[in-house]
Amino acid sequence: MVNQNEENLNEIFHALANETRRDIVRMMALNERTVSELAEPFDMSLAAISKHIKVLEKANLVERIINGRTHICRLKTESLSQATEWLNFYEKFWSKRFDLLESELMKAKRKEN
Amino acid sequence: MVNQNEENLNEIFHALANETRRDIVRMMALNERTVSELAEPFDMSLAAISKHIKVLEKANLVERIINGRTHICRLKTESLSQATEWLNFYEKFWSKRFDLLESELMKAKRKEN
DNA sequence: ATTATATTTAACTATATAGTTGAATATACA
DNA sequence: TGTATATTCAACTATATAGTTAAATATAAT
Numbered sequence: 001m002v003n004q005n006e007e008n009l010n011e012i013f014h015a016l017a018n019e020t021r022r023d024i025v026r027m028m029a030l031n032e033r034t035v036s037e038l039a040e041p042f043d044m045s046l047a048a049i050s051k052h053i054k055v056l057e058k059a060n061l062v063e064r065i066i067n068g069r070t071h072i073c074r075l076k077t078e079s080l081s082q083a084t085e086w087l088n089f090y091e092k093f094w095s096k097r098f099d100l101l102e103s104e105l106m107k108a109k110r111k112e113n
Numbered sequence: 114m115v116n117q118n119e120e121n122l123n124e125i126f127h128a129l130a131n132e133t134r135r136d137i138v139r140m141m142a143l144n145e146r147t148v149s150e151l152a153e154p155f156d157m158s159l160a161a162i163s164k165h166i167k168v169l170e171k172a173n174l175v176e177r178i179i180n181g182r183t184h185i186c187r188l189k190t191e192s193l194s195q196a197t198e199w200l201n202f203y204e205k206f207w208s209k210r211f212d213l214l215e216s217e218l219m220k221a222k223r224k225e226n
Numbered sequence: 227a228t229t230a231t232a233t234t235t236a237a238c239t240a241t242a243t244a245g246t247t248g249a250a251t252a253t254a255c256a
Numbered sequence: 257t258g259t260a261t262a263t264t265c266a267a268c269t270a271t272a273t274a275g276t277t278a279a280a281t282a283t284a285a286t
Contacts, residue, residue: 029206087196090188
């Protein structure tokens, strides 16, 4: 059953590890967009963008609303939050350690005087 | 000159898109560790872990202090922060949009009455 | 000097990724 | 009905990734 949460994190971080896909996220953050609207700024085939969107979808970063022949893509932020949480945990952990280290140094300094 | 900042983000997110590497980050968050200490819990060759550490190093997530024949690995948080910032920006953006949407709905609701 | 320990490097394999082009599918329009 | 539009799918290529094992390097210990 391969821990689902870790698998999600793999997919989210992998999805974000590509500049084109981050650009797509940026565009969707401004407003929901159709596939061809998302593809327009890129010097790349529509099929390539279609694949990128699928990667974002697999990572649960995109919701697709099929509206006749056009697909509307909307950013889903739950996954973004999941990634943020992971990062925040370790960042906080680290800064706490750092503060601890600092206060130890202060103690040592005080003893010197 | 391929935007350096975007290249960094590629490397950071790619480094974090792997469970083994996230585990390594977790271990280093607790305390700095030698390469073999980091390798110990994994059912994987030392060479494989050596490579994973290199990926983290390339992403600027690890600082290596060579101490005789042992290498000590320490987490660097600047890169973590860089990733967090990227994520926070889009999360905030999105929740702002959402708030806006909500307040529009409220306005509409009030007009109904 | 010899041997043991810590780590990297090289060569290799299997699989995944990012892109391409051309065809297929599905819907809209005249 | 026939044609244009929006999107995906399939097949293919080139490159990257994650792992392996065996050998190389460098330092420490006897």
